[in-house]
Amino acid sequence: MKVLVINAGSSSLKYQLLDTGTQDVLAKGLCERIGIDGRFTYKAPGRETVDAVSIPMPTHAEAIQAVLDALVDPANGVISSMKEIDAVGHRVVHGGETFASSVKIDDKVMAAIEECVPLAPLHNPANITGIKACIAVMGPEVPQVAVFDTAFHQTMPPVAYTYAIPYEYYENDKVRRYGFHGTSHKYVTQRAADMLGKPIESLKLISCHLGNGSSVAAVKYGKSVDTSMGFTPLAGLPMGTRAGDLDAGILEFLMKKYGLDIDAMLNILNKKSGVLGVSGVSSDFRDLSKAGEEGNARAALALDIFSYSVKKYIGSLAAVMGGVDAIIFTAGVGENDADQRMAIASGLEFMGVKMDPDANNVRGKEAVISAIDSKVQVLLIPTNEELMIALDTAALV
Ligand code: AMP
Numbered sequence: 001m002k003v004l005v006i007n008a009g010s011s012s013l014k015y016q017l018l019d020t021g022t023q024d025v026l027a028k029g030l031c032e033r034i035g036i037d038g039r040f041t042y043k044a045p046g047r048e049t050v051d052a053v054s055i056p057m058p059t060h061a062e063a064i065q066a067v068l069d070a071l072v073d074p075a076n077g078v079i080s081s082m083k084e085i086d087a088v089g090h091r092v093v094h095g096g097e098t099f100a101s102s103v104k105i106d107d108k109v110m111a112a113i114e115e116c117v118p119l120a121p122l123h124n125p126a127n128i129t130g131i132k133a134c135i136a137v138m139g140p141e142v143p144q145v146a147v148f149d150t151a152f153h154q155t156m157p158p159v160a161y162t163y164a165i166p167y168e169y170y171e172n173d174k175v176r177r178y179g180f181h182g183t184s185h186k187y188v189t190q191r192a193a194d195m196l197g198k199p200i201e202s203l204k205l206i207s208c209h210l211g212n213g214s215s216v217a218a219v220k221y222g223k224s225v226d227t228s229m230g231f232t233p234l235a236g237l238p239m240g241t242r243a244g245d246l247d248a249g250i251l252e253f254l255m256k257k258y259g260l261d262i263d264a265m266l267n268i269l270n271k272k273s274g275v276l277g278v279s280g281v282s283s284d285f286r287d288l289s290k291a292g293e294e295g296n297a298r299a300a301l302a303l304d305i306f307s308y309s310v311k312k313y314i315g316s317l318a319a320v321m322g323g324v325d326a327i328i329f330t331a332g333v334g335e336n337d338a339d340q341r342m343a344i345a346s347g348l349e350f351m352g353v354k355m356d357p358d359a360n361n362v363r364g365k366e367a368v369i370s371a372i373d374s375k376v377q378v379l380l381i382p383t384n385e386e387l388m389i390a391l392d393t394a395a396l397v
Helices: 062-073 107-115 124-138 149-154 168-173 182-196 249-258 264-271 274-279 286-293 297-321 331-334 338-345 385-396
Strands: 002-007 014-018 022-030 039-043 050-054 087-092 146-147 204-210 216-219 221-228 326-330 375-381
Touching: 002 062, 002 124, 002 385, 014 039, 014 375, 022 062, 062 124, 087 124, 087 385, 107 124, 124 146, 146 149, 146 182, 146 385, 149 182, 149 221, 182 216, 182 221, 182 326, 182 375, 182 385, 204 297, 204 331, 216 297, 221 297, 249 264, 274 286, 274 297, 286 385, 297 338, 297 375, 326 331, 326 338, 331 338, 338 375
Parallel strands: 002 087, 087 146, 204 326, 326 375
Antiparallel strands: 002 014, 014 022, 022 039, 039 050, 204 216, 216 221
16 A cells, blocks of 8 residues: 655655555655745655755645655656555644544544644644645545554553642643654554564563654553653653753743743743753754763763663663563664663663673664673664554555
């Protein structure tokens, strides 16, 4: 089946056309500056690359049209007609408590996704715009599927998702832990079970999605039972520019002292904190490693805070599950940064984690990076959210 995967942001749209049978990416690319002046990028194996060319894109509809035009282009395309696209899978950030799995989109589903807008006011409206644009351009007969970042974590028990604030905020306003990166955590834990040759229903796994945004998840017998992100993706680990967990009292202190309103405060916590905030150098771990090696103490501290925090979460999630069979590293940092993986895993020997430094000297491909006699397997598994979205979409269609 050929599935078009769409990840729509407010002014951008990432796309991939996948064959779910062979799991091959037939074409992929990006529409940027939608609503501004429009830039289009297209890549397909054996075809000419289109690199950030100007195409007018006043709305997401023109962006989708540009994608379809490129896919069916006689010289450079990969399909002969739009009819070859069997379905479209959309990444949707927030499914609230309504969606515990992916779902085929109809009017009722659209209304329910709209109801989740207050929970993700920046992301869900863009995702909705993407879905509407696809229906408008492709017609109602092409099945559209929503795959939610939050859905995989809907198996968390109340003890993991309930915040210790007045209960009516949960009952009336749905304030609770939701967790994010669900598609990634689901994909890598399924791959881990395959790699270990064991049914996922028998495994206790800790998935570390470490990228610009980072989260860890405890996946017990195939179900997410706890995760570090919360009501929003601001919680948990310190990230590229996000603060992660912090004492809520700090907000009051800083807001009063510097006369900040809540938007200014949240801008600091979302955009100017994390490893960027501590280091003052960069949100990119490559820059931080370089600066650290050159003697920048704050860059080194930022890296240490990150690995310390991941380690702390691994310990707590292992406690939650009563043990762990395998720890998985994925996403930009998890897949590429051997030093971070080593720093995170070292000191966990007490719970049966023993790394193999040579095996850990690897980037971006599936590998066992723990020692042969390690009780807990440590795995590197490149994430593939697009493939997960395409497979979910194919299964539903
Ligand atoms: P992601 O959000 O998963 O795309 O991850 C992006 C982040 O991965 C970047 O901001 C970098 O910090 C990190 N990253 C990518 N490549 C490397 C690398 N070779 N070494 C260390 N960090 C990397």
